[in-house]
Each structure stands twice: as C-alpha cells, then as structure tokens.
Amino acid sequence: METKTFIPLMIPDIRQEDIDSVTEVLQSGMLIQGKKVEALEQQIAAYLGVKHAIAVSNGTATLHLALLVSGIGPGDEVIVPALSYIATANVVELVGATPVFVDVEAGSFNIDPQLIEQQITSKTKAIIPVHEFGLACNMIEINRIAQKYGLVIIEDAACALGAKQAAVFAGTSGHIGSFSFHPRKAITSGEGGLIVTNDYETARQLRILRNHGIEYQDGKMNFVSAGFNYRMTDIQAALVLSQFQRFNDILSYKQTLAEVYFSALQQSELRLPHVPEGHTHTWQSFHVLVPENTSRDALIGILKEHGIGVNLGAQCMPNETFYQEKYGLNSEKLFPNAFKANQKGLVLPLYERLNESDVQRICDTLKQVLHA
The missing domain is CATH 3.90.1150.10 (Aspartate Aminotransferase, domain 1)
Incomplete structure (x- = not known):
C-alpha cells in the first residue's frame, strides 16, 4: 500500500504572528491575567454584541462558575442534552445538583425542544442547551420554555463561537453563555474559556469567583467569597487574540x-x-x-x-x-x-x-x- 502523509483529526493552525504575540508577553514579564486578557474580553464581547465577557482557565470552568452564580446546588435539577462532552453533566454533579437528560434531535444532534417540558419538575432550575459540534440550537423555542417556567438558561457554546440562529449568536440569548478555546476549537489558547452575560451583577460575581474570591475596593484587595483560581493567563490570551484577528x-x-x-x-x-x-x-x-x-x-x-x-x-x-x-x-x-x-x-x-x-x-x- 502506498505510504501517504497521515492526516490527524486536528492540528491547531498556530502561525508566526501568534507565536510573536505570545513571545511579546513572555518578554514583558507580566504573564498572568492582565492587559491581554482584558483585551480578549473586550474584543469577544464586541464581536458577540454582549455587555460582559469573562475569560477563565478552561471551558469546564465556565459552566461550573455559571451554575454557581445562578445559585444552583443540592436539591436542584438541571436539564441537559443526553449527547454532549461529559463536562456538561459533570459540572451539574459538582455543584451537588442532578442532571436530567433529554434526547437530541436525530439530524442536528442538539437537544430536542419538544422533549424538554415533560422533564420539568418543581426542582428544575436551569437548562444547559449545547450547540453541538458548532451548530446553533433552537434557542427561540428553548427561551420560550425557560420563560414559561422561570428557568435559567446557561448556553454551552464551547464549539460554537460564531454560530447563529437567524441573526442571534449562539451563547448570547440565554442568561449566560460559555465558550471554549481548547485546541480542537476554531481558535485556541491551549486551554481556556470565556463566559458572556448582559447582567452586571452576574459578571461581577463571575470575576470574583474566578480569582480566589477577590474584589478590589478602594484599590485594595478584599476577599469577599471562597473563590477559585480559574484565571486565564496573558500568555493564553495573547495566543487566542492573535488568531481572533482572522x-x-x-x-x-x-x-x-x-x-x-x-x-x-x-x-x-x-x-x-x-x-x-x-x-x-x-x-x-x-x-x-x-x-x-x-x-x-x-x-x-x-x-x-x-x-x-x-x-x-x-x-x-x-x-x-x-x-x-x-x-x-x-x-x-x-x-x-x-x-x-x-x-x-x-x-x-x-x-x-x-x-x-x-x-x-x-x-x-x-x-x-x-x-x-
């Protein structure tokens, strides 16, 4: 059999300008969450047309934080599609809630909105629709259901930065949207994630929780919560910022x-x-x-x-x-x-x-x- 070059499932397209962007950060000596992270947040927020974007260490962290700031915990139920990467259900378990699985549509592989309502109980607090493989869900119908029952929508748009239903970007029509910059995504920071929301208080809490529970008051560091180290580094932000230009x-x-x-x-x-x-x-x-x-x-x-x-x-x-x-x-x-x-x-x-x-x-x- 003729020997041919192996075609891998995925290779990130890291170009010289991306390397140069990372090198600039390395030479600056300022490596952790800083100006590059802030620039990434501003550019993605502007692209999606949302008020707040919060960069974190990975896509799983985005969902974990989203559930926490939504007040979801033990005794609560969260509707998730039966088909997704395992993190979608794992984060529900990690906050002590129960994932309630709903089948997906045969053609789109996205959660089937027609099956959601029959799974809603008095314990249901949220829906996590997943924009599977990069295809936008039917968020018009999912939002209708959520509004009817007073449910929080946390969109798992890990694969779907740039996807739309009509003119609405995936990740922007729910209460919170989450994205991933894993190497199999269109643009990558190696590991990394981004959370978006239009609610100021939600964004404030997300920023506090990602950084050890720190809130700066009068220029001084104040620990107001038991938070996490879910920060993105400026190295990661520089890498994905460069790719975002194309x-x-x-x-x-x-x-x-x-x-x-x-x-x-x-x-x-x-x-x-x-x-x-x-x-x-x-x-x-x-x-x-x-x-x-x-x-x-x-x-x-x-x-x-x-x-x-x-x-x-x-x-x-x-x-x-x-x-x-x-x-x-x-x-x-x-x-x-x-x-x-x-x-x-x-x-x-x-x-x-x-x-x-x-x-x-x-x-x-x-x-x-x-x-x-």
Whole structure:
C-alpha cells in the first residue's frame, strides 16, 4: 500500500504572528491575567454584541462558575442534552445538583425542544442547551420554555463561537453563555474559556469567583467569597487574540471544507449532518453516522491504517459508567438518538491546515473502506 502523509483529526493552525504575540508577553514579564486578557474580553464581547465577557482557565470552568452564580446546588435539577462532552453533566454533579437528560434531535444532534417540558419538575432550575459540534440550537423555542417556567438558561457554546440562529449568536440569548478555546476549537489558547452575560451583577460575581474570591475596593484587595483560581493567563490570551484577528476567515474556510465533504459524500451510505434553515454552523466537527451494519470502532482502526485520523463524537452521557452506576437509565430506550449518535458517530478531520485535496482523499478513502 502506498505510504501517504497521515492526516490527524486536528492540528491547531498556530502561525508566526501568534507565536510573536505570545513571545511579546513572555518578554514583558507580566504573564498572568492582565492587559491581554482584558483585551480578549473586550474584543469577544464586541464581536458577540454582549455587555460582559469573562475569560477563565478552561471551558469546564465556565459552566461550573455559571451554575454557581445562578445559585444552583443540592436539591436542584438541571436539564441537559443526553449527547454532549461529559463536562456538561459533570459540572451539574459538582455543584451537588442532578442532571436530567433529554434526547437530541436525530439530524442536528442538539437537544430536542419538544422533549424538554415533560422533564420539568418543581426542582428544575436551569437548562444547559449545547450547540453541538458548532451548530446553533433552537434557542427561540428553548427561551420560550425557560420563560414559561422561570428557568435559567446557561448556553454551552464551547464549539460554537460564531454560530447563529437567524441573526442571534449562539451563547448570547440565554442568561449566560460559555465558550471554549481548547485546541480542537476554531481558535485556541491551549486551554481556556470565556463566559458572556448582559447582567452586571452576574459578571461581577463571575470575576470574583474566578480569582480566589477577590474584589478590589478602594484599590485594595478584599476577599469577599471562597473563590477559585480559574484565571486565564496573558500568555493564553495573547495566543487566542492573535488568531481572533482572522476568525471570520477561519469560519469561511471551514465552511468551504464542509461543502467539499457534502459534495463528495452525498451518494455514500453515511448519514451526513443536517443544518436547519436559519441556522449557521461553525463546523467544529464534521460528524457523520456510519451504516447500521458497520462497526464504527473497527472503521476508525481501518481508516487510521490508511492514514486518516478519525474518532468518535460526543458521549451519550447517561450511558457512561459514572451515570449508569448512579442513575441506571436505559439510554438506548430513553435517549435513542443520543445513543445511536454515540455508537455510530464518526468525526472527520476539518481544520485550517487541511486543503480541499486532503478532504477529497479522506472521502475517497472512507467510501472505499465502506464499500469493501
């Protein structure tokens, strides 16, 4: 078999200008949360059209803090999609609340709004809709439900900076929105996250909690809460700030690669992603479902042998060991779409350092292996 260059699932596109931006911070001697973090917060807030943005150490920290400032704790229930990265449910557990799982739509992989109301009880305090794989949720309907029952909305937009439903950015129509700068995202700080809100008091509390509970009063440091060390460093902020200058170009290019996938795979046996009308996708992942008679795990191994780095998608969270042992839910019966997406889901490479011929090679190899 001809030896070809291995195509990884993801490689961040770190350019010389990004390195130079980090070097500038290193040479300054001011490495922790400072002017670069403040600049990042201002630029993302302006881009999204929100009043406050708070940068923190990672995407999980954004959700943890959001739950805490929303007053959610023991005895409360929080509605989450059954399909997401495990952190979405873990943070609910970490504040002592109970995650209540709701199945996702078969086409979008986002939480199904039609199934939410039947899971609301007197204990329900919040909904965490996840904009899965970079596709904006149906926030119009989710907001309607939340307003009807007086629920807090914490949007998990970890994968979806720049995604929209109509003209509204993912992460901006709920009470709090959270984003991640993990290396698999369009722009990265290595580890890092950002929380957005339009509420001044929420933003104030978030800033206090991320920094050991410190609030500056009359220029003096005052510990007003038992907070965390969830700060982002200026090194991280400089790295992501530099990439943010070309962010719109990044999203445009990822859309181009997604279109190559659609064109090349439309006649295949795979179930391709669905983008509902009026929604935009940032393509953090190109997630497909393999045929029923195909072993997804075996396919991953074969594709890697052919030089294509692929992986499974998100977790069916109630089916993971911790949640099975604690709640014992029948995921295949209760959350069939999430269960199938987890068992048959396959994520294909989609990032800036790929070119269209790389994507074509991925598609040709995939179709060849499936046919065989």
